[in-house]
Amino acid sequence: MAKESKKAVDFEKIKANLGQEFKPVQILNSDAKVVDEDLMANFSDDQLVDFMKKIVWERALHEQTMNFSRQGRLGFYAPTAGEEASEMGTVSAFKDNDFLLPAYRDVPQLIQHGATVTEAYLWSRGHVKGNQFKARALMPQIIIGAQMVETAGVALGLKKNGEDAVAFSYTGDGGTSQGDTYEGMNFAGAFQAPAVFIIQNNGFAISVPRKKQTAAATLAQKAVAAGIPSVQVDGMDVLACYQVAKEAREFAVAGNGPVMIETLTYRFGAHSSAGDDPSRYRTKEEEQPWFDIDPLIRMRKFLTEKKLWSQEQEDSYVEECKNSFKDAIKEADGVEPEKVSDMLKHTFEVPTPDIKKQIAEFEAKESK
Amino acid sequence: MAKKSYIQAITDGLDIVLNEDPKTLIFGEDVGKNGGVFRTTQGLQEKYGEDRVFDTPLAESGVLGLAIGLGLTGWRPIPEIQFMGFTFEAVDSVAGQMARTRFRFGAEKNLPITIRTPFGGGTHTAEMHADNLENFFTGIPGLRVVTPSNPYDAKGMVISAIENNDPVLFMENLKLYRSMKDDIPDEKYTVPLDTAKVVQEGTDVTIVAYSAEVNESLKVAEKLAKENISVEVVDLRSLSPIDTDTIFASVEKTHKVVVVQEAQKMAGVGAQVASEISENAIMSLDAPIARVAAPNSVYPFAQAENVWIPAADDIEAKVREVL
Numbered sequence: 001m002a003k004e005s006k007k008a009v010d011f012e013k014i015k016a017n018l019g020q021e022f023k024p025v026q027i028l029n030s031d032a033k034v035v036d037e038d039l040m041a042n043f044s045d046d047q048l049v050d051f052m053k054k055i056v057w058e059r060a061l062h063e064q065t066m067n068f069s070r071q072g073r074l075g076f077y078a079p080t081a082g083e084e085a086s087e088m089g090t091v092s093a094f095k096d097n098d099f100l101l102p103a104y105r106d107v108p109q110l111i112q113h114g115a116t117v118t119e120a121y122l123w124s125r126g127h128v129k130g131n132q133f134k135a136r137a138l139m140p141q142i143i144i145g146a147q148m149v150e151t152a153g154v155a156l157g158l159k160k161n162g163e164d165a166v167a168f169s170y171t172g173d174g175g176t177s178q179g180d181t182y183e184g185m186n187f188a189g190a191f192q193a194p195a196v197f198i199i200q201n202n203g204f205a206i207s208v209p210r211k212k213q214t215a216a217a218t219l220a221q222k223a224v225a226a227g228i229p230s231v232q233v234d235g236m237d238v239l240a241c242y243q244v245a246k247e248a249r250e251f252a253v254a255g256n257g258p259v260m261i262e263t264l265t266y267r268f269g270a271h272s273s274a275g276d277d278p279s280r281y282r283t284k285e286e287e288q289p290w291f292d293i294d295p296l297i298r299m300r301k302f303l304t305e306k307k308l309w310s311q312e313q314e315d316s317y318v319e320e321c322k323n324s325f326k327d328a329i330k331e332a333d334g335v336e337p338e339k340v341s342d343m344l345k346h347t348f349e350v351p352t353p354d355i356k357k358q359i360a361e362f363e364a365k366e367s368k
Numbered sequence: 369m370a371k372k373s374y375i376q377a378i379t380d381g382l383d384i385v386l387n388e389d390p391k392t393l394i395f396g397e398d399v400g401k402n403g404g405v406f407r408t409t410q411g412l413q414e415k416y417g418e419d420r421v422f423d424t425p426l427a428e429s430g431v432l433g434l435a436i437g438l439g440l441t442g443w444r445p446i447p448e449i450q451f452m453g454f455t456f457e458a459v460d461s462v463a464g465q466m467a468r469t470r471f472r473f474g475a476e477k478n479l480p481i482t483i484r485t486p487f488g489g490g491t492h493t494a495e496m497h498a499d500n501l502e503n504f505f506t507g508i509p510g511l512r513v514v515t516p517s518n519p520y521d522a523k524g525m526v527i528s529a530i531e532n533n534d535p536v537l538f539m540e541n542l543k544l545y546r547s548m549k550d551d552i553p554d555e556k557y558t559v560p561l562d563t564a565k566v567v568q569e570g571t572d573v574t575i576v577a578y579s580a581e582v583n584e585s586l587k588v589a590e591k592l593a594k595e596n597i598s599v600e601v602v603d604l605r606s607l608s609p610i611d612t613d614t615i616f617a618s619v620e621k622t623h624k625v626v627v628v629q630e631a632q633k634m635a636g637v638g639a640q641v642a643s644e645i646s647e648n649a650i651m652s653l654d655a656p657i658a659r660v661a662a663p664n665s666v667y668p669f670a671q672a673e674n675v676w677i678p679a680a681d682d683i684e685a686k687v688r689e690v691l
Contacts, residue, residue: 099440099441128471128472128474129474131472131473131474132473132474132476138440139472139473143460143464143465146433146460146461146464146465148433149429149430149432149433149434149436149437149461150433150436150437150440150465151437152430152433152434152437153433153434153435153436153437153438153439153440153441154437154438154440154441155437156434156437156438157437157438157439157440157441157442157443158441160419160438160441160443161441161442167437179427179429180429180430180433180460183425183427183429183430183433184430184433186425186427186430187424187425187427187430187433187434190424190425342474343471345475346470346471346473346474346475347470347471347509347510348470348510348512348534349470349475349478349532349533349534350532350533350534352512352562352608352609353562353609353611353612353613354609354610354612355609
């Protein structure tokens with residue numbers, strides 16, 4: 001009779017413990033109660049009101065953009081409602097000279113980082129002027145993961161320049177399955193480059209739930225493979241998102257290498273304006289608990305109790321925002337349509353002989 | 369002036385630009401201390417330091433993503449992809465990203481990146497090392513694709529490629545690396561990126577070729593000269609854009625043309641050359657445009673390269689057909 005062989009490894013135990021060290025950072029809980037007074041002490045009243053205004057601004061932007069989109073006045077748009085804390089909290093931690101590499105849902109951060117709403121609308125419609133913003137940033141990246149490898153390169157470039165700046169980028173939960181996401185974090189780690197990778201985990205990649213992306217208990221633990229520190233944060237808590245991003249930036253810019261942040265958030269609506277219908281793959285019962293912890297409601301409750309905010313203040317600010325968005329779309333309407341001859345000129349600095357011929361052809365056509 | 373191989377000529381060119389422009393950076397797999405798997409970057413890290421010439425992790429998409437990011441922050445990257453077959457891993461970085469950066473920004477930004485990569489058959493490499501993948505890249509707007517056929521051009525073109533402010537894919541032929549030597553000026557010189565060159569004057573028939581097939585074509589020209597057949601050989605040098613003026617001028621003189629490539633026939637550079645001639649210079653022709661290319665199979669296993677790669681005999685047969 002064979003005796004029971006002794007095992008070298010307890011895989012069951014290892015599996016059960018994977019990712020258990022990650023617990024979301026939180027400052028203000030879903031009941032709008034402060035859970036960490038020491039961290040809360042980092043924020044002045046003005047700062048708290050500023051975060052509230054940014055959340056309100058982003059929600060108003062979302063609503064107005066959806067309206068314009070329904071009216072056919074905008075093109076591609078990826079809704080952002082529900083993600084205001086994750087987006088406004090993190091982006092507020094970065095400075096103007098930091099280099100932003102956004103994904104397609106990260107237009108609000110791009111605007112906060114220096115692009116105008118008019119430019120964002122032109123990007124949505126598909127016009128080159130939408131990409132000619134003054135912000136130190138790339139336009140929203142459509143190829144999921146590409147921004148991650150590019151972030152490693154930008155971060156290394158900033159480091160070589162000796163700049164007091166970081167590269168920061170965003171992707172979603174689905175994006176963590178891409179090879180480029182791993183390569184980007186791993187390259188940044190290998191070069192100890194100042195990058196902050198922000199994973200906005202909103203639970204879904206179009207219709208595919210987060211659990212189908214990976215067996216990993218958290219997305220934050222994926223950074224372990226790159227040898228870089230990572231953290232999970234309550235993505236519906238704007239203060240926690242800001243605090244974590246700020247500390248990540250400080251860590252990276254001090255020469256300690258990159259950081260990855262996973263924000264736990266939720267997409268309240270459709271994946272995009274291009275006909276996605278979340279009722280095909282989500283139930284009301286699944287959605288409701290997330291609607292209940294709306295970052296807007298949480299901050300409103302907290303600040304109202306502190307007498308720093310009122311409904312009247314909010315209503316008038318929403319009105320102000322919406323008016324500015326209406327002005328922005330009017331400005332976008334006034335932008336000249338693109339010409340083919342310009343597109344050809346934009347292809348190479350010194351046009352190739354075949355492009356030169358095509359420029360001449362199109363200029364002749366355009367002058368008629 | 370010294371006799372130098374194709375590899376040494378490229379090393380020379382890299383040395384010159386590293387010395388001249390402190391913003392140039394060479395990086396890739398094994399390009400640093402090891403000096404590259406073919407010794408093309410031999411001695412450069414020692415001379416310019418690890419900040420300028422450095423190894424990367426083994427990930428092609430990462431390498432070219434790194435190049436894009438460095439290019440966006442003011443650097444002039446010269447990344448290497450160890451073998452062209454591995455560019456598949458990084459096609460988005462080239463086609464989806466760097467080649468369209470200038471366009472995306474409406475000419476407000478350029479990416480001055482030169483991707484160096486070896487390719488080409490005849491040296492019995494393992495799978496995915498020798499594939500002629502230029503067909504993939506010549507269809508990408510915003511990307512120049514060039515390939516020298518001799519050491520002199522290799523040095524002049526690598527310098528031009530690096531100095532160019534748009535992305536260039538610089539293809540280096542494995543078989544040519546050590547098989548020929550040219551007299552190379554020691555000092556800096558450049559060879560234009562978008563001009564073909566008549567490497568053999570002739571009056572009876574034009575052969576349009578590039579890379580290693582230029583040498584095969586020159587063998588044919590030499591052989592046929594003994595029969596008083598005068599062959600003109602045009603080396604394309606640039607595969608995107610194609611210098612049609614030089615081709616048309618030759619065809620107007622010889623009235624017959626054979627287009628030669630090592631790559632498979634389908635959708636290749638030869639097809640582009642043939643269609644340019646048929647669109648613009650058909651009235652100059654006395655015979656149909658002929659093409660010599662590899663069969664439309666996957667690139668052969670090493671032992672079968674000799675029956676698969678188009679060689680001088682195949683070119684000679686086609687030339688006799690059109691004559």
